[in-house]
Amino acid sequence: MALLDSIQNIGTLAISAVVLYFATHAIYNLYFHPLSQHPGPLLNAISPLPRLYLNINGREPQTVLEWHLKYGPIVRMAPNELSFITPAWKDIYGFKRPELNKDWTMYALSENTKRSILLAGADHGRQRKMLAPAFSERALKLQQGMLTTYTGMMVERLEERMKENKSVDMAKVFNCVTFDTIADLMFGKPLGLCENMEYSDWLSQLFVSIWLAGASRALQYFPLLFRLATMMIPKHIQDSIDSSYQNTVDKVNKRLEMETERPDMLGLMLSHKEEGAEMTMDELYANADLLMIAGTETTATSLCGLTWHLLNNKRVLEKLTKEIRGAFKSIDDITMESLPRLPYLSACLEEGMRMFPAVPEGIRRITPATGANISGHFIPANVKVSIPHYAAYHHPSNFTSPRTFCPERWLQTSHPDYDPKFAADKKEVLQPFSVGPRNCIGLTLAYHEMRLITANLLWHFDVELAEEANKDWLNQTSHLVWDKGPLAVNILPRGSVVV
Numbered sequence: 001m002a003l004l005d006s007i008q009n010i011g012t013l014a015i016s017a018v019v020l021y022f023a024t025h026a027i028y029n030l031y032f033h034p035l036s037q038h039p040g041p042l043l044n045a046i047s048p049l050p051r052l053y054l055n056i057n058g059r060e061p062q063t064v065l066e067w068h069l070k071y072g073p074i075v076r077m078a079p080n081e082l083s084f085i086t087p088a089w090k091d092i093y094g095f096k097r098p099e100l101n102k103d104w105t106m107y108a109l110s111e112n113t114k115r116s117i118l119l120a121g122a123d124h125g126r127q128r129k130m131l132a133p134a135f136s137e138r139a140l141k142l143q144q145g146m147l148t149t150y151t152g153m154m155v156e157r158l159e160e161r162m163k164e165n166k167s168v169d170m171a172k173v174f175n176c177v178t179f180d181t182i183a184d185l186m187f188g189k190p191l192g193l194c195e196n197m198e199y200s201d202w203l204s205q206l207f208v209s210i211w212l213a214g215a216s217r218a219l220q221y222f223p224l225l226f227r228l229a230t231m232m233i234p235k236h237i238q239d240s241i242d243s244s245y246q247n248t249v250d251k252v253n254k255r256l257e258m259e260t261e262r263p264d265m266l267g268l269m270l271s272h273k274e275e276g277a278e279m280t281m282d283e284l285y286a287n288a289d290l291l292m293i294a295g296t297e298t299t300a301t302s303l304c305g306l307t308w309h310l311l312n313n314k315r316v317l318e319k320l321t322k323e324i325r326g327a328f329k330s331i332d333d334i335t336m337e338s339l340p341r342l343p344y345l346s347a348c349l350e351e352g353m354r355m356f357p358a359v360p361e362g363i364r365r366i367t368p369a370t371g372a373n374i375s376g377h378f379i380p381a382n383v384k385v386s387i388p389h390y391a392a393y394h395h396p397s398n399f400t401s402p403r404t405f406c407p408e409r410w411l412q413t414s415h416p417d418y419d420p421k422f423a424a425d426k427k428e429v430l431q432p433f434s435v436g437p438r439n440c441i442g443l444t445l446a447y448h449e450m451r452l453i454t455a456n457l458l459w460h461f462d463v464e465l466a467e468e469a470n471k472d473w474l475n476q477t478s479h480l481v482w483d484k485g486p487l488a489v490n491i492l493p494r495g496s497v498v499v
């Protein structure tokens with residue numbers, strides 16, 4: 001009996017100690033933590049768990065917007081994390097000494113991809129120097145033929161579907177076009193997806209890996225648990241990740257064996273001679289693997305978002321179609337040089353990325369040992385900070401009528417369709433490609449691709465949302481990138497919708 005009593009007493013004591021520990025911790029986080037003056041949901045200030053749950057439930061973009069609407073421009077997302085929707089891009093992501101380092105726990109990438117530019121630490125500048133020549137405006141002009149090959153194939157396939165009177169999943173079409181384009185630019189050979197506009201097994205597996213990587217990020221917060229989980233990955237999934245990477249390695253090696261003057265990405269990178277521009281073979285493979293994800297899905301998602309909004313805004317669709325058809329005499333005039341001269345097309349791209357940013361969450365950085373000034377606030381050392389794209393772009397403190405798709409807000413004041421209603425918009429808040437030394441290296445390529453694909457689509461066809469389309473398509477979950485579903489569209493002859 002006495003033994004039982006003392007076991008009970010020890011148990012009560014242990015539970016009390018744990019409760020006391022958590023209570024003290026919670027009181028500290030709420031009232032004495034250096035971030036305690038920043039508003040946010042109560043539970044988030046006490047524990048990191050509610051914030052981590054967002055990574056899993058996939059509602060981070062929408063939830064963070066709700067929090068900013070409730071608590072204001074700076075929200076405490078977790079005991080040690082702040083979210084800003086102010087134009088603080090340069091303060092967080094800009095060229096600074098010391099730079100705000102990336103929060104590695106955001107990226108649950110494979111060990112191989114961790115050697116790439118995206119996650120490089122001190123090596124970042126060297127890798128960027130090596131990659132940069134492949135993404136310059138000059139390089140892209142040389143690659144124009146490769147880009148138009150796949151927009152041409154898109155038009156051919158869409159014509160076939162139009163004749164068969166079948167709707168088309170444009171999400172799939174945009175993915176096939178962007179993946180074939182980047183594969184051709186990277187490996188000297190497409191993946192063959194545009195032949196039938198169907199995914200290969202490799203691509204379907206890649207989408208599963210992207211989803212898994214996004215959904216499992218929360219585990220990285222608990223290193224032991226994360227290690228355990230990685231040890232428990234089923235063999236067939238690990239095999240498929242390994243074989244996907246080996247596939248990239250083989251493709252790079254085959255391209256390197258080609259004797260060619262082709263101005264593709266590898267060609268331009270390898271012929272570039274500049275001091276400090278170097279890469280090991282392992283880094284080259286890792287970057288090729290990264291580019292197959294970073295340079296494809298993002299562009300395709302932005303195109304899907306734009307297309308969805310065009311299909312649901314007949315006024316804008318008509319105006320854009322008329323601009324494209326009125327500006328050129330023939331399809332041959334639609335080029336990378338001529339398209340940037342169309343102001344309404346440019347405005348539509350900006351508005352599409354505002355409404356549906358390809359990377360909807362905030363990309364976290366960590367304040368350095370000296371702390372950092374962000375939007376006029378001193379933020380102490382080791383705090384996770386970010387600007388959430390979706391929330392910042394949908395907040396009324398940044399954009400008038402933020403939930404309305406209205407490209408006119410991006411037109412120059414001298415343009416006859418400029419609407420002064422949007423004069424107070426904080427346009428500098430829209431940075432879908434991020435800013436600073438680690439911004440998107442593929443920005444110019446992405447714009448050219450989006451312009452060419454949209455202009456080719458609307459030059460050749462009229463489009464409308466198909467009967468079977470998911471009318472709630474925009475209401476999506478996100479795991480670092482959107483889990484976007486099919487986008488069913490009817491492809492019609494010119495003059496059917498836009499007269």
Ligand code: HEM
Nearest residue numbers: 117118294295298299302358432433434438440441442446
């Ligand atoms: C609309 C399309 C795109 C969007 C919205 C987009 C967005 C972004 C963003 C937000 C980042 C910063 C990521 C971070 O800080 O962790 C980034 C980085 C990057 N993007 Fe893109 N991207 C797009 C297209 C492309 C394309 C076409 C390519 C190349 C073919 C590309 C290659 C990269 C690379 C290599 C990085 C890492 C750069 C570095 O760390 O120096 N992206 N992108």
